[in-house]
Amino acid sequence: MSFDVASLRAQFPILSERPGGRPIHYLDNAATAQTPQSVIDTVSRHEATSRGNIFRGIHRLAEMATEAYQNARGDVARYLGVADPDEIVFTGGTTAGINLLAHAYGDTLNHGDEILLSDLEHHSNIVPWQMLRERSGIVLRWLPVTDEGRLDLDALARQIGPRTRLIALSHVSNVTGAETDVGRVVEAARPVGARVMLDGAQRAPHGPLDLPALGVDFYVFSGHKVYGPNGIGALWGRREWLEALPPFLGGGHMIHRVARERSSYADIPHRFEAGTMPIAQAVGMAAALRWSMALDWKEATAHTQRLTERLLHGIASIDGTRIVGPLGLQGRIGVVSFDMPGLHPHDICQILDGHGVALRGGHHCCQILMDRFDLAGTTRASIAPYNDDADIDACIDGLKDAVRRLR
Amino acid sequence: MNDDLYHERLVALARAADNAGVVSPPALSGEADNPLCGDRVRMTLRVKDGRIAALAHKTRGCLLCEAAAAAIGRRAPGSGIEDVHSIAARLRDWLKNGTDLPAGTWPELADFAPVRAVKSRHDCVLLPFDALIQALKEVDPR
Numbered sequence: 001m002s003f004d005v006a007s008l009r010a011q012f013p014i015l016s017e018r019p020g021g022r023p024i025h026y027l028d029n030a031a032t033a034q035t036p037q038s039v040i041d042t043v044s045r046h047e048a049t050s051r052g053n054i055f056r057g058i059h060r061l062a063e064m065a066t067e068a069y070q071n072a073r074g075d076v077a078r079y080l081g082v083a084d085p086d087e088i089v090f091t092g093g094t095t096a097g098i099n100l101l102a103h104a105y106g107d108t109l110n111h112g113d114e115i116l117l118s119d120l121e122h123h124s125n126i127v128p129w130q131m132l133r134e135r136s137g138i139v140l141r142w143l144p145v146t147d148e149g150r151l152d153l154d155a156l157a158r159q160i161g162p163r164t165r166l167i168a169l170s171h172v173s174n175v176t177g178a179e180t181d182v183g184r185v186v187e188a189a190r191p192v193g194a195r196v197m198l199d200g201a202q203r204a205p206h207g208p209l210d211l212p213a214l215g216v217d218f219y220v221f222s223g224h225k226v227y228g229p230n231g232i233g234a235l236w237g238r239r240e241w242l243e244a245l246p247p248f249l250g251g252g253h254m255i256h257r258v259a260r261e262r263s264s265y266a267d268i269p270h271r272f273e274a275g276t277m278p279i280a281q282a283v284g285m286a287a288a289l290r291w292s293m294a295l296d297w298k299e300a301t302a303h304t305q306r307l308t309e310r311l312l313h314g315i316a317s318i319d320g321t322r323i324v325g326p327l328g329l330q331g332r333i334g335v336v337s338f339d340m341p342g343l344h345p346h347d348i349c350q351i352l353d354g355h356g357v358a359l360r361g362g363h364h365c366c367q368i369l370m371d372r373f374d375l376a377g378t379t380r381a382s383i384a385p386y387n388d389d390a391d392i393d394a395c396i397d398g399l400k401d402a403v404r405r406l407r
Numbered sequence: 408m409n410d411d412l413y414h415e416r417l418v419a420l421a422r423a424a425d426n427a428g429v430v431s432p433p434a435l436s437g438e439a440d441n442p443l444c445g446d447r448v449r450m451t452l453r454v455k456d457g458r459i460a461a462l463a464h465k466t467r468g469c470l471l472c473e474a475a476a477a478a479i480g481r482r483a484p485g486s487g488i489e490d491v492h493s494i495a496a497r498l499r500d501w502l503k504n505g506t507d508l509p510a511g512t513w514p515e516l517a518d519f520a521p522v523r524a525v526k527s528r529h530d531c532v533l534l535p536f537d538a539l540i541q542a543l544k545e546v547d548p549r
Contacts, residue, residue, distance in 0.1 A: 344469035
């Protein structure tokens with residue numbers, strides 16, 4: 001049976017909106033994915049029936065909110081394939097998760113210890129480590145990127161040494177769509193005792209994960225990219241590692257006991273969840289992950305791969321256009337960046353907006369990668385399972401119109 | 408909205424790229440970056456007796472940014488520093504606050520009228536002017 005994209009689209013109310021009198025062809029999913037009605041209903045129902053502060057309230061609403069929040073933690077654990085929900089720390093998103101690690105894990109590092117990043121990282125997986133370098137004198141090393149927009153894993157042996165403490169890489173590039181061969185990274189990390197953190201912002205939206213099988217130590221992702229609300233995300237860490245880390249933010253809830261002289265801290269995950277957390281957002285993100293877990297990802301992936309191929313062929317048919325990333329479907333997702341010489345990405349996006357097509361243009365918070373390809377920016381189309389042939393065709397038609405009008 | 412934005416005169420202005428390049432030293436220079444998109448404009452110029460004697464721009468930007476840089480390249484040489492400051496301020500007000508563009512400003516600026524409705528693109532037009540003002544700070548640090 002073929003993938004029923006029409007019934008999937010019907011679950012996303014925004015896709016039937018007509019802003020400016022045109023249908024929406026939403027291909028900016030790598031920035032923010034749309035959210036299904038079930039998630040909107042869950043958040044609305046929670047706020048209407050179960051709103052209260054969590055953990056310390058001795059009343060029915062507080063208990064209901066606490067239960068919903070803790071159940072959400074369990075749903076995140078299931079989505080990531082991990083058995084222990086206490087290994088899930090709710091965060092404000094991927095950036096907040098990496099900053100948490102840069103402080104907490106960073107506090108365990110010494111002057112001269114090394115962290116390996118890559119040239120294709122999002123700024124959120126670069127700047128927090130640069131700030132740590134300024135605070136504590138750690139050394140950053142860099143994996144290069146191949147002409148195809150993939151991590152050059154052949155360089156791992158050169159970049160990893162006895163002082164390497166952490167390897168922090170994108171699971172999937174938000175520019176090139178290339179998926180990292182995590183097995184090779186983990187294999188290279190283990191002999192020197194380095195930990196591996198994956199920025200899963202772009203991979204997490206494309207189906208449930210099995211983190212124990214991946215063999216990594218930390219994983220971060222964002223709720224708004226997995227069809228859930230803004231302002232929420234999660235950090236997963238192996239229990240033994242999270243337990244060994246000091247807290248990052250101080251405040252209510254993250255303590256065991258507070259006294260004038262010193263304070264002691266709560267067990268994981270609460271140690272890392274200071275203050276009142278975004279409760280409804282956590283509940284909403286869990287609803288989004290349950291929605292995702294109910295999807296047939298084998299069919300959904302076949303569908304998005306077919307659309308990706310259609311998009312790649314369409315872009316390649318436009319004279320002079322260059323794909324920044326893998327040209328084929330192997331080891332990539334439907335995040336497709338391209339350069340059209342003489343046309344600026346923002347002008348392209350503006351023209352495409354006139355066709356009802358939502359794209360993203362610019363450096364995508366990856367200026368080091370842009371330098372690698374000698375570009376100021378690219379135009380990016382990114383695909384979700386609810387996209388269809390009409391979205392891709394509108395995009396290609398719009399790109400041809402942009403060439404006609406701007407070149 | 409988009410149909411209006413990239414009209415023929417504006418595209419032609421951007422492609423004309425008047426005075427693209429670099430003024431040979433000795434020159435004043437100013438640079439402006441848009442961190443949202445990575446666009447960058449560098450203005451180099453010479454000033455004599457309170458007027459811009461020579462000016463050139465290196466522009467890595469979108470069509471709106473290129474067109475604004477070309478307008479500067481076409482009209483700023485020969486203009487007084489005071490006039491340039493005034494035009495930049497009036498352009499900013501016209502784009503962002505809906506004021507009128509007074510008679511006597513550079514005629515090319517009226518071609519940016521459709522941009523007023525697209526807030527996210529105002530800074531594309533203003534970036535070359537920011538670089539120009541930056542360059543002039545060396546002689547007029549207002």
